[in-house]
C-alpha cells in the first residue's frame with residue numbers, strides 16, 4: 001500500500017533531522033521530452049506484461065477454461081499493487097493492472113458478461129471490477145433477464161446483486177436461483193456510495209427516482225432532507241439517472257459515474273445512511289471455481305413442511321463443525337407448500353467436511369441444489 005507521509009516524517013523533512021531524513025531521489029525535470037520518454041517506457045512495459053499473460057494462458061491445457069480464475073487474478077493484482085513504493089493510490093494501480101489482464105484475456109477469447117443496466121449501474125461497476133472493460137459487458141433491463149441470458153448460453157457470465165450490508169437480501173436475485181439452473185462461481189464486494197443527482201437546482205426537485213434497494217439504503221437521509229419529494233422506484237439506479245436527465249423536477253439516487261455519464265450535477269454526495277454500505281454481487285455462470293482455501297458454498301434447500309424439519313437438516317452444520325454464514329427463506333408457490341431456503345456457508349464443495357454436510361443435507365431434503373463454491377473477495381471502493 002502507498003505510504004502517506006505522517007506528521008512526524010513531514011516535520012523531519014523540514015528540520016532535516018537524521019532519523020527522518022530520506023535519501024533524496026534524483027528525478028529528471030518534467031519536461032515534455034522527459035514525460036514522453038517515460039510514457040514510451042510505460043507503454044512498452046504494459047504491452048510486454050499483457051503479452052506474458054496471454055502467453056501463459058495459451059500454455060494452459062485449456063486456455064479458454066483458464067480465463068476465469070478469480071483467485072489467480074486476485075493474487076496477481078495483490079502482488080502488483082504490493083510493489084507500490086510511491087504515492088499512487090492502491091485502487092488506481094489495481095485498475096491499471098485489471099485492465100491489462102482484461103485486454104490480454106481478450107486475445108484468447110472475448111468473455112461476454114450480462115449485467116443489470118444501463119451503463120454505470122452498480123452492477124456494471126461490479127462487472128468492470130471482476131472482468132475489466134475489454135470483456136463484452138452487455139446491459140439488460142432486469143435481474144431476471146441476467147439469469148435468462150446466462151441460462152440460454154447467450155452469455156458466459158452474469159453479475160447480480162445478492163446482499164447489501166444495510167438493506168439485506170436482494171429478493172429478485174435469490175428467487176431466480178430456484179427457477180433456473182444457474183450456478184454461483186464468484187463474488188464481488190463493492191463499497192456503495194450513493195449520490196443525489198439532478199439537472200436543475202435542489203430546490204426544484206419534486207421526485208426522486210431509484211432502485212428500491214438504493215432508496216432504502218438512504219431512507220433516513222431522504223426523510224430528513226427531501227421530505228416533500230415523491231420517491232419513485234425504477235429498475236436500476238442508472239435508469240433513474242437517465243430519467244433525471246430528461247424529466248423536469250426529477251432527481252436520481254445513483255453512482256458518481258452515472259452522474260458524469262448523464263451530465264447531471266451531484267446535489268448531495270454520500271447520502272447512504274450507513275457509511276459501511278457494501279453490496280455483495282454474485283458472478284453466475286457454468287464455471288466451477290477451484291478451491292482457494294478461503295471459500296464459501298451456497299445451496300438451495302427445501303425440507304418437509306413439518307415441525308423440526310429445518311432443525312434436523314441444519315444439524316449437519318453442527319455435526320461437521322461448519323460455520324453457516326447466511327440463511328434466507330422464501331415461500332413456495334401455494335400457501336400450504338412451505339418454504340425454500342438459501343444457505344451460504346464457509347468452505348468448498350471439494351472439502352471433506354463440506355461434502356459430508358452436503359450429503360447429510362441431501363438425506364433430509366425434499367430438494368437440494370448445490371449453487372456453487374466460490375472464493376471470498378476483498379471489498380473494493
Ligand SMILES: O=C(O)C(=O)C[C@]1(C(=O)O)C=C[C@@H](O)C=C1
Pocket residue numbers: 116120121122123124161164170192211213214235236237238279
Ligand atoms: O441499480 C443498480 O445500480 C444495481 O446495480 C442494483 C443494486 C441492488 O439492487 O442492490 C446494486 C447495488 C446497490 O446496492 C443498489 C442497487
